[in-house]
Amino acid sequence: MAGVLQAWSLAWPWHTGGFPGHHGQPLWWLQWLSLAVLPAALLRVQRPWHGVLIGWAFACAWLCATFWWLFISMHTYGGLPAPLAVLAVLGLAAFLGLYYAVACGLFVAWRGERLAGAVLLFAALWLLAELARGQWWTGFPWGAGGYAHVEGPLVSLAPWMGVYGIGAVASAAAMWLAGLRGAHIARWPGYVALLAVAGVLWLAQRLPQAPVAAAPNKPVSVALLQGNISQGEKFQASSGIPMALAWYAQQLQQSQADMVIAPETAIPVLLQQTPHGYWQELQQRFASGQQAALIGVPLGDFEQGYTNSMVGLVPGQPEAYRYDKHHLVPFGEFIPPMFRWFTDLMQIPLGDFNRGGMNQPSLPWAGERWAPNICYEDLFGEELASRFVDNAQSPTIMVNASNIAWFGDSIAIDQHLQISRMRTLELARPMLRATNTGATAVIDRAGVVQQILPHQSRAVLQAQVQGVDAGPTWFAQWAGRWGLWPLWGLGVLVVLAAWLGRRRR
Structure with a gap:
């Protein structure tokens, strides 16, 4: 259900129900809360393959609920038999979900006992999974979690780090939330975690905005x-x-x-x-x-x-x-x-x-x-x-x-x-x-x-x-020259540091 809610947070699909008047609109807080269910579940398991299964189930539900409409193009207009169209949607979601399954398995294997380290590791692995989905095999990034944040407290990060950077910050906040009640992880700095989340949101609102033309163009x-x-x-x-x-x-x-x-x-x-x-x-x-x-x-x-x-x-x-x-x-x-x-x-x-x-x-x-x-x-x-x-x-x-x-x-x-x-x-x-x-x-x-x-x-x-x-913008400058390699590099460095730290223990 958390995976389905993750999909619905990108654009609320119902005209009636819990959020009347929000049809088609993003719900940033729902994306954050639904994603927090994933690390909360991961913190309760010890075996990496359990993490793989949990991550795969979450991702498959999320992705199927995001792009289920591919069925319409394949069956209604493409003429593909309905059972094959259903299998095609499920197969695509299952394949793309493997990125998140591997990320969740590595998180369970390499997480430490400090909340700050778990936050950084989960955010880096989530970022790498999103980047892999968005670029490998020509890329299919439709429904990335950051798109729920075109409104809300993280929107000011967009001209700096783009949708994947926003998604990484949101995943870090979700891990902070999950870690406050997580098993096998130090809980004493919980109040510090709350202050850190509040600090990130405060900073995001006060980042300088994109450059403004000295003389606006004529309409x-x-x-x-x-x-x-x-x-x-x-x-x-x-x-x-x-x-x-x-x-x-x-x-x-x-x-x-x-x-x-x-x-x-x-x-x-x-x-x-x-x-x-x-x-x-x-x-x-x-x-x-x-x-x-x-x-x-x-x-x-x-x-x-x-x-x-x-x-x-x-x-x-x-x-x-x-x-x-x-x-x-x-x-x-x-x-x-x-x-x-x-x-x-x-x-x-x-x-x-x-x-x-x-x-x-x-x-x-x-x-x-x-x-x-x-x-x-x-x-x-x-x-x-x-x-x-x-x-x-x-x-x-x-x-x-x-x-x-x-x-x-x-x-x-x-x-x-x-x-x-x-x-x-x-x-x-x-x-x-x-x-x-x-x-x-x-x-x-x-x-x-x-x-x-x-x-x-x-x-x-x-x-x-x-x-x-x-x-x-800053995003246009670095992404225009180097693509998404800076984000890849940042994610790999954090994961590598976690792996080396695990080997030393």
Whole structure:
């Protein structure tokens, strides 16, 4: 149950119940309390393999309750038989849960009798498990514990240490709480533990915030398009495709905003497959004047391969701007080695894309540098941070174009919104989200949702956004240059110190 509550803390899934009015919202305190159950259980066992089983059970429940909606994409829209789809979700959770199982087994094996040492060891092992899940085998970090803290006392840590650093601090606080009543561990400094937790929270609130531009940029008007075309129809030649082509073309032609943004695969076919003159009319629409557009569209051909892309149409530029998705979704956008048989069981169109470059340039327009990322890519803050190494070319506005219709009207929509909020906190830039079914929203640099469209609605979000042209945050500086290696190094050093200390005893 603690693992399930850990998942629910990332985005509360119920409209009614214990927390009415919190549907889709993160509950930082629930993440902390539910995680504290894990070390409390680990402190009661002596054998490492018991720790492995406890950690694996917690992680499997947490991860299944987090991304259960993968069943919808595989069964409802991918055509995979329901039993196989269930097994696939369970198998993924069980595999990813092994990282946490190993971490918990090592904690039981190497913990000492001092509370401070146990806190550091548990936090370091938890950090390494989260990093492994987020980076190994291309990474699947959806639902990392730190995302529950886009609100609350730890939010000020985001521009310094990012979501994984926040998760490590939260796990340390959870271990402090568990250690106050834990067996086989010194309890006399319990009151010191409470003071330490209070001190960390106090310090987090008083850390300097991200750099602020001396002269804020002038607001720019934007139109974010949400077509609300169900995934079951989206690629149907008799319904979804003509519906998408007509509705998005109408909005692009009529909008008066400085920048019009259409979501991932808003045009659901290759440009050469669109009706005669369709793309040329859109190019002509934005060839002159004071407006530009970013449009999600698949590009390529059978010989050269395909890309999941955003195309920018800007007045006065003879060639369209192009951004190709870099971090692809396993099975959905590329087929891992030895898994062709699995994808052949599903009917997912264009399921094997080429990969774009890591640090592609932003789109300059209206005094801003617009930096697109496509759907799943905004889970990887260290990759977005790489765009901030050259401050003169760093983004002033981030744009996420998504299609979460693959997962129906599920909590995945709200979970993804919290992920985007964390990126704005880490990088101190506003994020515009243009999606097919939600959550289409404007998020300011402080992680606050300024405007949002209702889920599962066909509408246009008209807004004003103010870019931020300032120095990079501390997170952007170190993660942009070195990725997550500093966190890896810190975690390994703490674990190594615990191992050496155990050998000396």
